[in-house]
Amino acid sequence: MNPSTVRGLRNFSQSIIGSRAPGDISSLFPSLSGIEVPPLPTRFEEVQGRFVFGRQRRIMADWARLLDNLETEIEEISVRGSDIIPSVDFGDISVDTVTGDATFIDQGVIEEVRKRGAVVIRNVIPKDVARNYKFQAEEYIHSNPSVVAFPKNNPSVYELYWSPSQVHARSHPNLLLAQKALMSLWHTSDRNAELSTRYPLIYADRLRIRLPGDAQFTLGPHIDGGSIERWEDPEYASVYYEILRGSGWESYDAYDYAHRIAAIADMYQGAGSCSMFRMFQGWLSMSNTGPGEGTLRVYPLLKQATAYTMLRPFFDSQTGTKFTAPTSLFPNTSLGASQELSNITHPHLQLERAMVPIPRVEPGDYVAWHCDTIHAVDRRHDGKSDSSVLYIPAVPMSVPNLQYLVRQRAAFERLSPPPDYPNAEGNGEREFFGHGAKIDFASEEGLRAAGLGSTKWNVLSGISAAERSLLEKANKIVFE
Numbered sequence: 337m338n339p340s341t342v343r344g345l346r347n348f349s350q351s352i353i354g355s356r357a358p359g360d361i362s363s364l365f366p367s368l369s370g371i372e373v374p375p376l377p378t379r380f381e382e383v384q385g386r387f388v389f390g391r392q393r394r395i396m397a398d399w400a401r402l403l404d405n406l407e408t409e410i411e412e413i414s415v416r417g418s419d420i421i422p423s424v425d426f427g428d429i430s431v432d433t434v435t436g437d438a439t440f441i442d443q444g445v446i447e448e449v450r451k452r453g454a455v456v457i458r459n460v461i462p463k464d465v466a467r468n469y470k471f472q473a474e475e476y477i478h479s480n481p482s483v484v485a486f487p488k489n490n491p492s493v494y495e496l497y498w499s500p501s502q503v504h505a506r507s508h509p510n511l512l513l514a515q516k517a518l519m520s521l522w523h524t525s526d527r528n529a530e531l532s533t534r535y536p537l538i539y540a541d542r543l544r545i546r547l548p549g550d551a552q553f554t555l556g557p558h559i560d561g562g563s564i565e566r567w568e569d570p571e572y573a574s575v576y577y578e579i580l581r582g583s584g585w586e587s588y589d590a591y592d593y594a595h596r597i598a599a600i601a602d603m604y605q606g607a608g609s610c611s612m613f614r615m616f617q618g619w620l621s622m623s624n625t626g627p628g629e630g631t632l633r634v635y636p637l638l639k640q641a642t643a644y645t646m647l648r649p650f651f652d653s654q655t656g657t658k659f660t661a662p663t664s665l666f667p668n669t670s671l672g673a674s675q676e677l678s679n680i681t682h683p684h685l686q687l688e689r690a691m692v693p694i695p696r697v698e699p700g701d702y703v704a705w706h707c708d709t710i711h712a713v714d715r716r717h718d719g720k721s722d723s724s725v726l727y728i729p730a731v732p733m734s735v736p737n738l739q740y741l742v743r744q745r746a747a748f749e750r751l752s753p754p755p756d757y758p759n760a761e762g763n764g765e766r767e768f769f770g771h772g773a774k775i776d777f778a779s780e781e782g783l784r785a786a787g788l789g790s791t792k793w794n795v796l797s798g799i800s801a802a803e804r805s806l807l808e809k810a811n812k813i814v815f816e
Contacts, residue, residue: 373670376564383567384662387580388650395650396659398584402643403684409637410690418627418695420636422448423456426510426702429517435796437534438516450521450591453638453706456695460514461505461620466699469501470622470724473543476500480768484759492546492553492630495758498751498765499543503772505620505726506538507782514702515730518616522732526594530806532733535793537741538786539612540754541727544619546630550717556676557635557687557712559645560617562601562609563675564666566646572599576646585643590708597734602756604672610756612740615732617711618704619725627693629719632703635691635710642708644685645675656683677710685710704730733806738787738813745787787814 388395413420422445430441440446449455461469476499477483485491496502505511519533546553565572573580574595578587593615602609625631635641649669650661667681679687691712694703703725705711717723731737743755751771752764765771774788783789792811795804 373673376664376666376669376671378664380564380568380664380666381662383564384649384664387567387573388661391581392659392661394584395647395661398579398643399647399651399659402585402640402647406637406640406644406684406686409640410686413636413690413692418692420452420692421454421456421634421694422452423458423695426457426459426514429457429513431513435534436516437520438513439520440517446521449518451638452634452636453590453641453709454634454636454694454711455518455704456697457514457517457702457704458698459700460510460702461508461700463699465508466505466620466622469505469620469726470545470699470722472501473499473545473622473724473726476768476770477545479770480765483768487552490547490550490552492550493542493544495753496543496765497540497754497757498748498772500770500772500776501622502540502543502726503776504778506540506728507777507779507785509779509781511620511702511728512536512779512781512785514704515616515618518618518704518730519732522591522593522615524594525589525592527800528802529594529597530735530802530809531593531597532803532806533615534799534803535733535807535810536785537612537731537733537737538744538782539614539729539731540744540748541729542757543726544724546713546717546723548630548717548719548721550630551715553630553713554715555713556678557633557682557691557710558677559675559708559710560610561614561674561707562603563669563673564671565599565601565603566675567649567666569600569603571595572601575599576642579643579646585639585647588639588643590638590642590706593732597736609672609674612731612737612756613734614707614729616704616706616730617709617727618702618729619727621697621701621703622699622724622726623722624696624698625719625721625723626696628714628716629721630714630717630723631697632694632705633691633712633714634694634705635685635687637690638706638709641685641710644682645677645710648682653681702728733793733810735806735809735813738810741787742814748786748788790815 424445428441431438484495515536579585602611649666652658652660668676747754751766777783793807795807
């Protein structure tokens with residue numbers, strides 16, 4: 337695809353305001369919906385060609401080193417299991433009383449989160465408050481039986497965005513502080529990049545109440561943030577420059593946001609594809625849930641797994657060992673969906689062996705995973721009580737994210753699904769009894785993070801010129 341076409345797609349993706357088709361969470365995953373995925377168009381051979389011409393030997397050498405390294409790392413993962421996922425207490429977050437910036441105190445925790453791409457932050461919300469979120473959510477669901485959910489006959493994931501529980505939790509000052517600490521792990525190689533982790537933005541997402549015995553919400557290994565876009569969009573591909581065209585996967589920095597700001601993660605307007613850059617996906621637990629009880633599973637090896645995913649299309653589809661690029665084959669990749677993975681399409685990751693459940697969590701614990709972390713859910717819920725969470729990612733401030741925030745604010749005001757979600761601009765929760773309102777926001781900071789209220793962002797002295805410029809734009813975009 338030529339650059340002018342890509343720019344046109346970017347402008348279209350960022351400006352479209354029309355409604356999305358009705359659906360549920362399965363709409364984004366062919367493995368859940370059962371939709372047969374057609375082969376990618378032959379033009380994607382040209383996409384592969386951008387990265388491989390003149391670099392065949394280098395790519396094959398990188399691949400060989402990667403496969404050797406994976407063998408070693410997977411052995412450690414299989415021995416340690418869930419214990420390999422770092423945990424930290426909310427009280428171990430340091431806060432700058434002047435700037436409000438937050439960081440993790442323990443450098444060892446920081447390094448482990450960077451490597452594993454996932455973390456459990458414990459005691460973010462008081463347990464009784466988090467438990468009450470679930471009770472309120474259940475009452476909201478029972479009061480509005482027309483709510484759309486998946487699976488239809490035994491719901492686990494609800495197409496709800498504006499319940500009082502969700503509105504309050506997203507805006508809780510402790511949660512916003514935890515998100516600041518998480519996003520402090522990121523940095524930029526471009527000093528002119530306009531992004532701020534100082535002021536998290538709110539991204540409205542769904543909720544899950546998975547009941548014991550459920551074996552239908554079997555969401556397999558996948559990566560959010562689009563799929564083919566990682567190779568097709570030149571800016572998105574630049575995120576992975578060291579892997580695809582640079583000095584090798586070992587030099588790749590998963591926490592450099594320089595090229596992520598303008599990357600297109602939603603070129604094909606998929607039913608639920610995310611057009612907002614989320615540094616970390618996350619959920620807040622509303623229940624006591626352990627491994628095997630319908631919980632999250634992650635692949636705790638961020639750099640290597642990302643390198644494998646990005647290089648995998650260049651090798652044969654059967655064994656993944658013979659260099660075959662350029663072809664139009666991108667294993668388990670489709671238009672307008674998330675990137676899915678399996679033992680067949682991505683064999684060297686040894687997903688069955690290396691995907692580990694997160695440790696046991698209690699109400700009020702916040703689980704977060706890097707936006708490129710491979711993750712899934714337990715195939716079965718073999719516990720004795722529900723596995724319930726509110727999906728709440730950590731979102732930085734950038735101009736594209738602010739533009740989405742304004743559209744999301746309009747959705748809140750009319751109680752429609754947010755712009756990224758099925759049936760956007762539809763009736764949504766407009767007629768629902770007991771829906772959330774501004775009064776349900778937990779803090780003034782949270783109200784502002786949703787683009788509401790009248791309190792502008794502070795343009796602090798001593799910040800970079802890029803952040804100063806961004807904050808000035810933010811106040812114009814949101815409040816003028």
